[in-house]
Amino acid sequence: xxxxNVRLIQLALLxxxxxxxxxxxxxxxxxxxxxxxxxxxxGQVVTWVSDPSFYQHxxxxxxxxxxxxxxxxxxxVAAGVWLGLSPFAARVLDPFIKGFNAIPRxxxxxxxxxxxGLGLWSKxxxxxxLVFFVTxxxxxxxxxxxxxxxxxxxxxxxATRKDLLRxxxxxxxxxxxxxxxxxxxxxxxVGAIIGxxxxxxxxxxxxxxxxEGNFDAVGVFAGIVILAVxxxxxxxxxxxxxxxxxxxxxxAGEERPA
Numbered sequence: 001x002x003x004x005n006v007r008l009i010q011l012a013l014l015x016x017x018x019x020x021x022x023x024x025x026x027x028x029x030x031x032x033x034x035x036x037x038x039x040x041x042x043g044q045v046v047t048w049v050s051d052p053s054f055y056q057h058x059x060x061x062x063x064x065x066x067x068x069x070x071x072x073x074x075x076x077v078a079a080g081v082w083l084g085l086s087p088f089a090a091r092v093l094d095p096f097i098k099g100f101n102a103i104p105r106x107x108x109x110x111x112x113x114x115x116x117g118l119g120l121w122s123k124x125x126x127x128x129x130l131v132f133f134v135t136x137x138x139x140x141x142x143x144x145x146x147x148x149x150x151x152x153x154x155x156x157x158x159a160t161r162k163d164l165l166r167x168x169x170x171x172x173x174x175x176x177x178x179x180x181x182x183x184x185x186x187x188x189x190v191g192a193i194i195g196x197x198x199x200x201x202x203x204x205x206x207x208x209x210x211x212e213g214n215f216d217a218v219g220v221f222a223g224i225v226i227l228a229v230x231x232x233x234x235x236x237x238x239x240x241x242x243x244x245x246x247x248x249x250x251x252a253g254e255e256r257p258a
Contacts, residue, residue: 036218044222048207061204061230064120064192068127069184076132077177080139081169090140101133105191109198118199127191131184138180142173178242185234189227204230 018038024030025037048054083090109126116122146169154168196205204223211219 034217036221040218041221041225044218045225048222048226057203057207058226058230060120060202061189061192061196064123064127064195064203065185065188065234067120067124068191069131069188071124072128072131072188073135073181073184075128076135076180077139079132080136080141081143081165081173084140084143084173085169097136105130106194109194112195113199118201123192123195123200123203126195127188130187130191134184134187135177135180138176139173142176143169145176146172182235182238182242185238186231189231189234193227 021030021035022038025032025035083093105126108129109122112122112125116125150168150172154164159167192203193205193208196203197209200206200209204227208220208223211217211223
């Protein structure tokens, strides 16, 4: 019942915001040039979705996002686990990691375009740099948070380094890593879109940049709506994966025991 009430409140809030926006535009209170009517935005979304060529743009952005997400996550987890298990290497590389992390990722986009061209891989590289550090720091912290008592008991029972990784370190760091996966999705999409925005001939970022160049606010807002739905779908997939992998996690809205 409580979940139903939450959904009703969310729906009512959406209706109030969108309805107020539409009424404001219709009454001339809100400038249509800067904030187009929601009905116009929905119409543009329907027009794009009805066009078969639109799915080519979606496929390109999805490919860039998935590749950047998977590669960035794999590298981040591997590096985080390694440095979490190697305090000496972590101390040696610490200033370099902090320095690279301090570089604004947008600055790297033109460099990747020069190195890799305007194709797929320059966008993937930018997405990797955004995803990497999120998963890296979480994985490293997760490994450091391993209970020393559990670790000592596993060693007493004769666990090898491979056994410790499989049965102690990775399960302990799983919640840290999986929490970073949800955050990383948005960064992967941002990397792909920024790369397309700076230079591309296809993709959702290209559609938004083209609309902006034509002073088409409807197209820009329609692209933003599509991107939001795009991320929400990926987030739902991750939610299913997280429930499968962490069976002890309470469901959304479920009360924790006192």
